[in-house]
Amino acid sequence: MSNPGEADLTPITAVRDLAGWFAAGSKPRDAWRVGTEHEKIGFRRRDLSPPPYEGPDGIGAILEGLAARGWERIEDSGNLIGLKRGLASVSLEPGGQFELSGAPVATIGETEAELASHLSELHAVAEPLGVSFTALGFHPIATREAMPWMPKSRYAIMRDYMPRVGDMGLDMMLRTSTVQANLDFGEEADMVEKLRISLALQPLATALFANSPFREGQVSGYRTLRGHVWSRTDPDRTGIPEVVFEDGFGFERFSEFVLDVPMYFVMREGRFVDATNATFRQFMADGLPGRPDIRATMGDWADHVTTVFTDVRLKRFLEMRGADVGSPAMIAALPALWVGLLYDDAAQKAARALTKDWTVAQIRATRAEVPTIALDATVAGLPLREVARDVLAIARGGLKARGGGEERFLEPLERIVASGETAADHWLRRNAEAWGGDVSQVFGEAEL
Template sequence: MSIPQSGGGVIEHFGQLAEMMEAGNKPKSEWRIGTEHEKFGWLTDSRRPLPYAGAASISTLFTELSSRYGWTPVREGENTIGLTRNGANISLEPGGQFELSGAAVANMNETAAELQTHFDEVRSIADPLGIRFMGIGAAPEWGHSDMPVMPKGRYRLMTDYMGRVGTHGTQMMYRTSTVQVNLDYASEADMVKKLRVSLALQPVATALFASSPFFDGKLNGHKSWRSRIWRGLDNSRTGMLPFAFDEGFGFQAYVDWVLDVPMYFVYRDGKYINALGQSFRDFLKGELPAMPGEKPTLSDWADHMTTVFPEARVKKYIEMRGADCGDQAHINALPAFWVGLMYDQTALDAAWDLVKGFDAETREGLRVAASVDALQGAANGVKLLDLARAAVALSHAGLAARGMDEERFLAPLMQSIATGQTQADRWLALYNGAWGKSLTPIYEAASL
């Protein structure tokens, strides 16, 4: 979940909405990689989720990271809700998932170094306190009532609204974790091709990174329950964006879709004002019921853009959103996979050739199949294992062409391609075998 955005002053004309996205255009020499991952904290003496306050808590981690390692606190009211340092930030998901949003870096070697530094710093504080973290797509045993609630106004509003518009919204907020990467585009045409490829291949990422076969203390019938949750959340703001494949799609068409997504809030003077279900189009006319007579700022628009959750999302860059969190190697593999496909033109063109024949039914079918069966899934004659093999090969070639020794980060994906087994498959085999259908061992098995 995002922190309040900084976009600019009052919106003077409608074209500024698309212009904000267009401002993300960058020459290839300035393309960067921004990786985000969420993880569950847990207490080793009880296997309970990490609370916000107390001796062994998120608050203690924030305090010590600030004093020892130079992170600057971000506060909402009296509470520290995040940290910033050198273009990176640490933030909290609704159930206390501890998120690193990395700085924009030039290559995968810098991404991996940043991740290692993060783990080294966090472990130096967490280990003596009996705190560990899990890299897994969904909390395997904890119920909704077990989860701590973070002191963020945005989340209080969203929790209420999620219960009205879907069946799985609060599960997503409080009991799932993901890894994402943010990548740049050069132009509107480049954005369009990258978004189409990333949407069509998002089921491959879901399959390769599937790590959530357990929920509520039992098997859930899916290898990525996190992905299943997104299919029962809020159809107005999620999904595979079939309109992105229409002729003429571009910045304005994306803006038009976001404008039709109901609002959550307006952020003013450190507070979240309830605008649940209201229209940003009305806001543009000064007719928002929550703030009658007021016109929105570009910061308000930037905030609203963070409340849409498709499988790939556009802001001033593109976010790849389809993967469960996993171990450290998989956290690095996710950005490597997409960088290889997106940042080499030959690989990107070949990836588009791979998927351009898919219709909306096939793309959605693959999304469903990936959540249920991971690499063993298929839709309309397209087998996810075959598609993943081809996509990973293209990514490997794209990374090799960059000449930075980044292709090594694809190793866990290549192993999954060779065996057909994902993290979820391996854990299921252990659960049904050596673990004796107990989930107690998952905490250690998934530890970061």
Template sequence: MSIPQSGGGPIEHHAQLAEYMAQGCKPREDWRIGTEHEKFGYCKDTLKALPYEGERSVRAVLEGLRDRHGWNPVEEGGQLTGLTKGLANVSLEPGGALELSGAPLETIHETCDEVNEHLREVKDVADRIGVGFIGLGAAPIWKHEDVGLMPKGRYKLMDAYMGRVGTMGRVMMRRTCTVQVNLDFGSEADMVQKMRVAIALQPVATALFANSPFFEGKVNGHKSWRSRVWRDLDAARTGMVPFVFEDGFGFERWVEYALDVPMYFVYRDGEYIDALGMSFRDFLKGELPALPGEKPTLSDWADHLTTLFPEARVKKYIEMRGADGGPWRRLCALPAFWVGLMYDQGALDAAWDLVKGWDAETREALRVAASVDGLQAEAGGIKMHDLAREVVALSEQGLVARARTGAGGLVPDETHFLNALKESVESGKVPADELLDRYHGDWGGDLTKIYADYSY
């Protein structure tokens, strides 16, 4: 989950809302890669979720990263709730999952180095206190009452609201994890093309990274239960945003969408003020019931944009949001997959040619099928396995064209980060299939074995 935004002045006219996002336009040489990933922490002896406080706890992990590895503390209400180091930050998901929001970096080589360093630091701290971390799309065993809510005002408000909309919001908050990448755009037209490709192909990412076939101790019938959860969370702020494909889509159309999404909060002086279900349009008029007579700042607008949860979203960059959290190799593969498609114009044009004839029903059907069947999904006459093979090949071509070297020039490009995905395309199996094979095979139906075999 995003941290509070800061630094924005007052909103004096409507055009500032779109201008805020347009400020993200950058020349190609300034495009960067920001990778985020979440993982579940647990007590090694009991396999229970980490509480916030105690000798083996979320706070103890944060304190260890602060004291042993030079991270700077972020507090809310006197409680340690996050860390920063340079342009990177470590934050807590509502149920205590630990998230790294990486710095904006130039290459996948640098991104993967960052991931490696973070996981080494986390393991160093965790091993000292008897804690483990595992990368999965959904908690395989825990029930709702097993996972406490972290002490952040935003989460308290969200938790209350999630109980009134959809059926799975609280599941998402406490018991799911993702890996995502944030990418830049060069212009409004570039943003439009990238968003259309991102939304259309998000089901391919869901299929390739599907890694949550278990929930509450049982096989759940989905390769990506996390994706299933997001389909019944809050229809006003989730989904495949079909308007992105309509004529005239651009920053202003995203603004209108965002203004129609009910608010969660306003952040003032370190406190989250309850604005649940209220309208940002009223806020612009100085008529927000939570703050009568007060008008919003650009920071308030930036905060509001973080409460939209479609499969890809626009802020001052584009976030790819369709993948399950997973094993190390896929933490590097996810940014490689999207960078190959998005940061080379030839690959981006080819990807758009691939999807531009699909209608909204086809895109949604692919999303649903991907969550259930992974690479075995089929919808609208499209076989996911064939589609994924073609899309991964396009991504590889894009990475070859980028030709960003690593290891002091010894590695010619970033294509090897796609190896895990190429193996899936070759075998037809994604992480969920491997987990199911283990569950029905050598684990003998004992899901507790997942922790020893798949933790970082």
């Protein structure tokens, strides 16, 4: 999520202003880049407990250590809660999950190098404090109550709101961890096609990257517990929106959809104001409930868009949001998959031909199956594992056409499809064969 308040105070006059905000993200092909974001779960080596914000071995101390190495500080009410360096940033999720939002880059090799540099720097700061990080999509042993809360003002509003709209929203906030790829689009028609392809294939990505089989020290019954948690978080703002597949869809239709998503907050005079009793449409028409003097601005819109959690989110770029975090190789594989599918014309056409006849109901049905059975699910009557082979072949062709040897980044995914064993299956096998049911051993083996 962005940092509210760094915002445009331009008043909103009509829905076309909102559509224009999205349209401003359109870029010529030679300006297309890819950005990769990933979260990771911290743990204290001495007892595997989640580090709090406070204290000499806390998340705050790690941020201070990074700040001393040349990162610009981002503070909230006097607390250091994020960092910036160039176009990259470090931020905190509610439970202390440590996130790198990488800079937009031209190649997957640059993503790989950026990740390696970040992990090296992070280890240099965290290891002397006895803290490390593991790459799993859901915290494998901690209860919800054992998780700390980071001191970010917006989280207090979300913490109160989440239980009203779903029974696992707080788990999403505190115990999940993801990797995300951000891609550019050209004109509106290109955005529409890319959004439709990526939404149709997002359940496949969720299956390929399934990496969260444990909960509170036990086998959870899910390959991606994180994927299941998102299905029970907040139906107003999550999932696969039908509007994307309707005739006439474009920037304005997406704006209409987002207008009816309930708000979390607005920022005024450096403070967050609770806005959970209104949709953005109501805010535009009447101001905030009880505060008609607070009127909607374009900066408020930009902040509100970041609170829409669809499986693929349209901002001024497209965010692929379906994957559990994994190893460094899997982190790099995610942008490689989507660049291969969407940044080459022939690959994009092949991906659209593969998915264009799938209905929203069929895609949603696959999304519902995937958390439990991953690649054993089906889509439109087809075995998902067979679809995965076709999709990876298309992506490989798209990367090969770019001429930079980026096809190598797909190899971890190709091994998963060939074997049928996701990262989650690997951990389940290790738990059964080597750990004797001691799930905590995953921390060492999945350590970043």
